[in-house]
Amino acid sequence: xxxxxxxxxxxxxxxxxxxxxxxxxxxxxxxxxxxxxxxxxxxxxxxxxxxxxxxxxxxxxxxxxxxxxxxxxxxxxxxxxxxxxxxxxxxxxxxxxxxxxxxxxxxxxxxxxxxxxxxxxxxxxxxxxxxxxxxxxxxxxxxxxxxxxxxxxxxxxxxxxxxxxxxxxxxxxxxxxxxxxxxxxxxxxxxxxxxxxxxxxxxxxxxxxxxxxxxxxxxxxxxxxxxxxxxxxxxxxxxxxxxxxxxxxxxxxxxxxxxxxxxxxxxxxxxxxxxxxxxxxxxxxxxxxxxxxxxxxxxxx
Amino acid sequence: xxxxxxxxxxxxxxxxxxxxxxxxxxxxxxxxxxxxxxxxxxxxxxxxxxxxxxxxxxxxxxxxxxxxxxxxxxxxxxxxxxxxxxxxxxxxxxxxxxxxxxxxxxxxxxxxxxxxxxxxxxxxxxxxxxxxxxxxxxxxxxxxxxxxxxxxxxxxxxxxxxxxxxxxxxxxxxxxxxx
Numbered sequence: 001x002x003x004x005x006x007x008x009x010x011x012x013x014x015x016x017x018x019x020x021x022x023x024x025x026x027x028x029x030x031x032x033x034x035x036x037x038x039x040x041x042x043x044x045x046x047x048x049x050x051x052x053x054x055x056x057x058x059x060x061x062x063x064x065x066x067x068x069x070x071x072x073x074x075x076x077x078x079x080x081x082x083x084x085x086x087x088x089x090x091x092x093x094x095x096x097x098x099x100x101x102x103x104x105x106x107x108x109x110x111x112x113x114x115x116x117x118x119x120x121x122x123x124x125x126x127x128x129x130x131x132x133x134x135x136x137x138x139x140x141x142x143x144x145x146x147x148x149x150x151x152x153x154x155x156x157x158x159x160x161x162x163x164x165x166x167x168x169x170x171x172x173x174x175x176x177x178x179x180x181x182x183x184x185x186x187x188x189x190x191x192x193x194x195x196x197x198x199x200x201x202x203x204x205x206x207x208x209x210x211x212x213x214x215x216x217x218x219x220x221x222x223x224x225x226x227x228x229x230x231x232x233x234x235x236x237x238x239x240x241x242x243x244x245x246x247x248x249x250x251x252x253x254x255x256x257x258x259x260x261x262x263x264x265x266x267x268x269x270x271x272x273x274x275x276x277x278x279x280x281x282x283x284x285x286x287x288x289x290x291x292x293x294x295x296x297x298x299x300x301x
Numbered sequence: 302x303x304x305x306x307x308x309x310x311x312x313x314x315x316x317x318x319x320x321x322x323x324x325x326x327x328x329x330x331x332x333x334x335x336x337x338x339x340x341x342x343x344x345x346x347x348x349x350x351x352x353x354x355x356x357x358x359x360x361x362x363x364x365x366x367x368x369x370x371x372x373x374x375x376x377x378x379x380x381x382x383x384x385x386x387x388x389x390x391x392x393x394x395x396x397x398x399x400x401x402x403x404x405x406x407x408x409x410x411x412x413x414x415x416x417x418x419x420x421x422x423x424x425x426x427x428x429x430x431x432x433x434x435x436x437x438x439x440x441x442x443x444x445x446x447x448x449x450x451x452x453x454x455x456x457x458x459x460x461x462x463x464x465x466x467x468x469x470x471x472x473x474x475x476x477x478x479x480x
């Protein structure tokens with residue numbers, strides 16, 4: 001019996017090697033398909049995640065809650081200091097509240113004078129964060145709202161305060177948010193009060209750098225950063241964060257959203273989002289005169 | 302009448318799959334969405350490598366590829382690249398482990414570390430050539446270092462908790478050839 005097995009082994013080895021080679025080639029082909037026909041494979045991925053993740057929902061939620069409770073429990077030890085801190089902050093906030101009230105009244109008066117109406121189309125749908133993505137190099141979260149709730153690719157996502165990211169990948173019941181910190185994230189922003197246009201570039205850190213388009217001198221640490229609405233990626237004037245200066249002098253944005261605790265996210269409905277169905281459509285329509293196949297046909301005829 | 306070796310092998314394959322699923326699950330929990338400068342270890346690699354170095358038959362190729370593909374899909378990585386590269390790495394480890402001499406643990410850690418570093422490098426190279434966005438070189442180095450640190454821990458876990466140990470010559474009649 002033993003000899004027979006060893007015999008099989010000796011005979012099986014080259015066959016095995018060929019099979020492994022074949023498997024590697026197949027996997028690389030899959031990678032090739034992913035690279036070439038990205039939107040379709042990404043839709044497949046979204047659909048698959050949509051099938052797998054909600055079935056783990058029963059386990060995901062309690063485990064996350066328990067670990068957060070442990071975190072909260074640890075923070076009890078610092079409760080006295082926190083209390084003192086909160087009191088101080090409350091004092092400061094009271095003065096701010098006063099200022100805000102006055103400004104609100106003034107703003108209301110001015111709006112009335114101008115007959116301005118706020119954009120009523122910006123409604124939102126709120127989702128709960130289901131999962132992180134496991135890779136240490138990508139920054140995204142999965143929400144429990146999807147195509148069923150009318151979510152579309154490209155919509156902006158924010159927590160109560162600031163912009164968090166952008167929907168990329170929608171399943172029937174889930175959708176993925178690429179966070180601003182992801183290294184693939186690029187968001188056109190404008191810096192107030194100078195009104196400079198800039199690009200917020202995710203780089204896997206909590207404070208992503210900004211590339212200012214023209215005048216660096218006009219930008220100071222502490223300036224507000226809001227979305228500019230350029231390229232129709234996002235609606236304009238969503239708060240992103242504040243400018244801060246990095247150790248090497250590079251301008252970065254301190255994000256307003258609380259990235260330590262992404263739990264409930266708002267997905268802003270934006271009916272004007274252009275739909276990207278194929279890779280070709282990434283280029284503006286007026287820049288592709290005729291597709292390759294039609295061009296060949298035209299030259300023939 | 303299924304012979305006990307087959308039953309046990311099947312059982313441990315299930316355990317392997319379960320552990321991989323648990324690792325993927327843990328990685329996906331939204332515990333901290335703050336990006337850290339030091340990435341976590343690649344536990345999936347540690348687990349698979351440790352099992353391959355001890356009981357190659359308990360971590361069959363098909364299962365490894367399946368698990369890595371699932372991880373690719375869920376972790377938002379390029380689909381198919383890492384499974385292909387890691388499969389070659391695992392086959393290299395498998396051949397090392399099948400040699401006649403037993404490999405001491407420090408040497409094993411060394412071999413695994415070198416293999417993982419080459420795998421990560423090849424992966425980065427592929428991604429660069431195909432124009433897929435990728436993390437900085439420093440992050441990759443951190444990733445390798447953290448994984449190498451986690452590797453002995455995974456050996457300990459597999460040895461003491463799951464009881465995956467090298468087949469000894471005395472095991473042969475009990476649990477079959479190299480089980």
